[in-house]
Amino acid sequence: MADDDAFVHLLRLKDTMTPWALRAVVTLGVPDLVAEGEKDVSELAQRSGAVPDALRRVLRLLARRGVFTEPRPAVFGPTGLSRLLQSDHPRSMRPWLDLEGPVARGDRTCVHILEALRTGGPVHERTYGRPVWEDLAARPALGAAFDAAMAQRASWIAGDVAAGFDWSAVRHVMDVGGGTGGVLAEVLRARPGLKGTLLDRAPTVAAGREAWGASEAGQRCTFSGGSFFDTLPSGADACLLVNVLHDWADEHALAVLRRCAEAVGPRGRVLIAEHLVEEGAGGPGAAGLAELDLVMMLVYGGRERRLDELADLAGKAGLRIGDVSMTPRGLSLVVCEAETSAAG
Numbered sequence: 001m002a003d004d005d006a007f008v009h010l011l012r013l014k015d016t017m018t019p020w021a022l023r024a025v026v027t028l029g030v031p032d033l034v035a036e037g038e039k040d041v042s043e044l045a046q047r048s049g050a051v052p053d054a055l056r057r058v059l060r061l062l063a064r065r066g067v068f069t070e071p072r073p074a075v076f077g078p079t080g081l082s083r084l085l086q087s088d089h090p091r092s093m094r095p096w097l098d099l100e101g102p103v104a105r106g107d108r109t110c111v112h113i114l115e116a117l118r119t120g121g122p123v124h125e126r127t128y129g130r131p132v133w134e135d136l137a138a139r140p141a142l143g144a145a146f147d148a149a150m151a152q153r154a155s156w157i158a159g160d161v162a163a164g165f166d167w168s169a170v171r172h173v174m175d176v177g178g179g180t181g182g183v184l185a186e187v188l189r190a191r192p193g194l195k196g197t198l199l200d201r202a203p204t205v206a207a208g209r210e211a212w213g214a215s216e217a218g219q220r221c222t223f224s225g226g227s228f229f230d231t232l233p234s235g236a237d238a239c240l241l242v243n244v245l246h247d248w249a250d251e252h253a254l255a256v257l258r259r260c261a262e263a264v265g266p267r268g269r270v271l272i273a274e275h276l277v278e279e280g281a282g283g284p285g286a287a288g289l290a291e292l293d294l295v296m297m298l299v300y301g302g303r304e305r306r307l308d309e310l311a312d313l314a315g316k317a318g319l320r321i322g323d324v325s326m327t328p329r330g331l332s333l334v335v336c337e338a339e340t341s342a343a344g
């Protein structure tokens, strides 16, 4: 690549403002306002509590990045991107970008990436005085907003998880760290005879029960608040772990796998849904996954893993990896069985 091209490419890569400009306008509710129709920046500023000149400069950047249209000077309108940022969109990305919410709060730890490089991370405690899970527990509103963000993501993947695993031999599935249960509810709806247990932190499980406990699927579910580092409730013949292990360093991920293996016993299964890292350049989602891996390092002290790394952990928990498949959105579905049942 010629130096001129490399210079332009690097300017784009070093992008300082777009990620934060996006978060700022989402926090101010600008996508909701432009959804009503094209609006002059003076009205947008007045209704969102911003200074018109500052808002115009932020929106000019985002219009040039394709988030809004600017059909006339200082007039901004919606696009397919801004629609997904509206609060009333059923799969709104707002919970992931709201600067007053827990996810963008975690993103702010990125300013300490140098320290994470020198220590191996995480840097959440350095930034906010507490590790992330303690922080969410200590601030219930933040914890609830975190659950809402996870539920939003679950709405994208629940159908794929329900369709992607073979549930025919499962009688009772426990969704471990299942959040408010969006994925479990979908699995139970798809398999009418199946029983479920939703296991997560007590306030999260309570929110799940409130949301879908009264539904037909909810009637087949036990809502169980507790820690997945403690002995899990008995009765399930399969544990489901959706985007849980990547939150944790190996030592803790192994502890969760051991609790699951103990809970399902020698004839049970542990079903893992996570994105798996491939060595080399990888497919279209590879850069996004590499980025997510850094968020895991900085915020949670976790990591995205390769299949062999997951297999290594599973082996230490007495589990052997069987079928591995991938959903259309690139989530890997990994079936683990007890080593003893796989051998005999």
Ligand SMILES: C[S@@+](CC[C@H](N)C(=O)[O-])C[C@H]1O[C@@H](n2cnc3c(N)ncnc32)[C@H](O)[C@@H]1O
Binding pocket: 133, 150, 151, 153, 154, 176, 177, 178, 179, 180, 183, 199, 200, 201, 204, 226, 227, 228, 229, 241, 242, 243, 244, 247
């Ligand atoms: C990344 S979220 C995934 C949620 C859900 N599986 C999904 O895919 O939407 C991780 C979940 O682990 C839960 N969690 C964290 N620490 C936990 C603990 N010690 N015991 C039980 N659940 C925990 C969080 O409350 C959160 O719901």
